[in-house]
Amino acid sequence: MQRAAKGLLEINGATLLLGFTALFPKLVNLPPQQIIFWRSAVAALALVVMLLARRRSFRLENRRAYLMVVLLGALLGAHWILYFHAVQISNVAIGIVSLFTFPVITVLLEPAFNRARIDPADVVTALAVLAGVLLMVPGLSLESSATHGVALGVCSALLYSLRNIFQKKYLSGSDSAVTLFFQVTVAALLLLPVMPRGFGGQAAPWALQLVALGLLFTAFPHSLLLDSLRHLKAKTLGIVQSLQPAYGIALAALLLGEYPSLRTLGGGAIILGAALYESIKVSRPRT
Secondary structure (H helix, E strand, O other), X not given: OHHHHHXXXXXXXXXXXXXXXXXXXXXXXXXXXXXXXXXXXXXXXHHHHHHHHOOOOOOOOOHHHHHHHHHHHHHHHHHHHHHHHHHHHOOHHHHHHHHOOHHHHHHHHHHHHHOOOOOHHHHHHHHHHHHHHHXXXXXXXXXXXXXXXXXXXXXXXXHHHHHHHHHHHHOOOOOHHHHHHHHHHHHHHHHHHHOOOOHHHHHHHHXXXXXXXXXXXXXXXXXXXXXXXXXXXXXXXXXXXXXXHHHHHHHXXXXXXXXXXXXXXHHHHHHHHHHHHHHHHHHXXXX
């Protein structure tokens, strides 16, 4: 019971901390790619310290694993950039709710990689998510910032889904903390060429926020999530993480004065309901 309680505390703490990340595109006045560079670089340094302190090996299983973490690092970096850009051009609620289409996108894509048939119930759930997304888009206007935010958020969710599917399929035997270190390192290295000269001075006004983003709101919560899986089932992780949009929206209202519209709340309720349904369904034992 104490192990389960510790795991629940870790996962809820991690989910709350990850909810804060949606605020940074509004707090830090830098382009998304620069924010993500610093997020990835700081997280990589923090993970190095953590892995060395725990005397973990940095070696992966085989050569394919090294090639795969390069792909996953690119997907993770692109996912973060699109997500932060979605929040910047719209608002926190639209960005974070659009991102949480990823559980349903995952259940639709995963069968293609596992040569399995799609469950008809998942198609119904996907249609419900589509309805939620369309509800958030005001008048289906292509010129609306909300429409652009939703589109970028859903694209970010697609990349995140692909990253998670590949992680599970090809790197399930590797240490998760080590693969995360390689992924954030790859993301930082890929973004280094697009950083402006003298980027240190440009980032200086936001140095504290960027360090906090990479350390307290990236490396630390992801480590908590990995540790919680030692005490809890993966289904619990998925269900509790469905609270992240609620945390993010509440924090945006409290700290930024951003209040979601009724359309966003309605669409978000449908999307998060579908995500929660999928999290519970996959946890049921098959007969």
